[in-house]
Structure formats: structure tokens, C-alpha cells
Amino acid sequence: MMDSKRYEVAVILINYNSSAYTQQCIESIIEKTASDLNYQIVIIDNASQKDDYLSLENYINSKKHPNTQLIRNHINQGFGGGNMLGVHYSNADFYAFVNNDSVLMNDCLSIIIKTMKSNAEFGICGPFAYKENGEMLPTLDHFASPAKEFFGRNLLEKINPNYYPKRTIKYTQPQRGQFIAGSFMVVNATDFHQVGGFDTNIFLYFEETDLCKRLRTINKYAYLIPEAEFIHYHGISTPQNTAIKTELKISFLYVIRKHYGYFWHQILLNKLRLQFFFKSIFKPKYWPIFKVLLAGAPLSKSLKLKQKIVD
Secondary structure (H helix, E strand, O other): OOOOOOEEEEEEEEEOOOHHHHHHHHHHHHHHOOOOOOEEEEEEEEOOOHHHHHHHHHHHHHHOOOOEEEEEEOOOOHHHHHHHHHHHOOOEEEEEEEOOOEEEOOOHHHHHHHHHHOOOOEEEEEEEEEOOOOOEEOOEEOOOOHHHHHHHHHHHHHHOOOOOOOOOOOOOOOEEEOEEOOOEEEEEHHHHHHOOOOOOOOOOOOHHHHHHHHHHOOOOEEEEEEEEEEEEOOOOOOOOOHHHHHHHHHHHHHHHHHHHHHHHHHHHHHHHHHHHHHHHHHOHHHHHHHHHHHOOOOHHHOHHHHOOOOO
16 A cells, blocks of 8 residues: 655665665665655565565564565566556655665765755766775766667767766766666656656666656756765676576667667667677577577567566
């Protein structure tokens, strides 16, 4: 049941077989967030194994954290679908979509929301990210596009640094980019609703670039807020394997077709086909990816359609 109380921000977390990280993330939110910020936490368990879900449920019940709700999703709906379910159970002016393998280093939520309220064009914002070893983790990035695929990030940043700001420097002031990494994104709820939220056709990857591209159509832009900082234990819930790498290509080509049209979709599809054909000759593990590309990398090959209902 959705909480009838109105909050300033709803923090939406997705748990998928990683309850220990979710618990750590919740603790950091409660510890670092200012007491005068009115927020709720909505956790969507995306059809985890029962033991992992029960561990998280026991933690929530034992801690009795205020304004915290755990929802059991009986089928894994991926990143976009899981977060949209979280939106359904939220009642707030802002949404903070935070990966469960994140730990806040300071009061990220208050810092970002205060900044967004004072700047009308700040449509979706994220904090500065670090890896668990203290290394910088790029937060800004450039849209998936034909230009990026053919020229690469580095050349684009040299040719047009205003449109393609450098990803790997430590900014000291808010910096506009093309999109913010999906590990920690704060967006005004009204703007999010206006552009239709996450595209749930996408199971994993490129959800944030798609969302940020649509927000630009209403003159809302992506900004890094470097004063806010967090640690991201990158990739905990999605270990790399052939199926995940295949999903990456399916999502990429879907977003290209959606935003750049059939022509560029076909050009980049054939580029990937050629690339993975030669990769497969030397490394047979790439054959499954090549076969999906040969079929056109349709959404019908997505992991989304392979999910099963669980108790």
C-alpha cells in the first residue's frame, strides 16, 4: 500500500540477491541524511532468492526504520521496471533512484535537492562517485550515439568540450553533461512523470541515457553535483557473463533505433555483427552474442522475457 503521507524525496532501491549491500545502503542513508529532510525509502525486491528476501525483510522488521517500505516483486522486471514499481509506491516531490550497492559519504540527498530547487534547468542530478578503493568513478557520460561509436569519447571531448565534457576530472562546481550514471539519480517527480518515466522495454542498461535524452525535450538537463559524494560497489547485482553482455547490445541497439532511427540502427548493428564475427572466430564464447546480433538483436531475445514468477 502506498504511504498517504507526502514526502520531499522518495529513495527507491532495488534489491536482487544482494540484501547485505541493501542493508548497508539503507544504514548510510539514515546516518548521512539531515534530520530535517522529509524522506521515505522504498525497497523493491526484484524476485530475489527467498533466503535473500527473508534476510532483508527480517532486517527491516528488526530495525523498524521509519518511513521504510519493502515490496516483494514476484518477477524480476529489471532496472526500469523495478524502479517504476517503486514509483508506484512512492509519494514525493523528488525521486532518488539509488543502486543498492551504494554508500553515501555525506548528505547527498539534501545537497542535491537544495541545488535542484535553485536551478530550474537542473532536471536530473547525481553525486560524485568513488569506487570502494577510493578511485574516482565517472558520473557524467555522453549519450549512446553514432558519433560516440565512430569517434570515441576522447576525440569528441577534444573536438567539442562544451557538449562533451571530460568524464574523468574532479569538478568543483555543478557540471552539465549529457547524462548521469544510473547508480544515483535524483529527478523532480513532475518532470519524470511528464516524460513517461523509465522505458520498461529496456531490461538492463541505457535506461539513464534514454531518460536523460527525453528530459532534454522539456529543457531539463543532467548535472553532476560534486559537493555530494558516494561510494559505488560497481556491478554487484549484475555479474558479467555472456547473457548480460548480450543484453547490453540489445539495449544499446534499441536506444539507437528509438532516438536516431532505422538508418543508424542498421549501420551500428552491422558494425557490431562484423566485430563479433571476428571475435567469435578466436573466442567461441562470443558466438551467442554474434547469433543474437545476426538475428537483429530484437527485444524478443531480452532477458526480460526469460524471467519466471517466484514465490
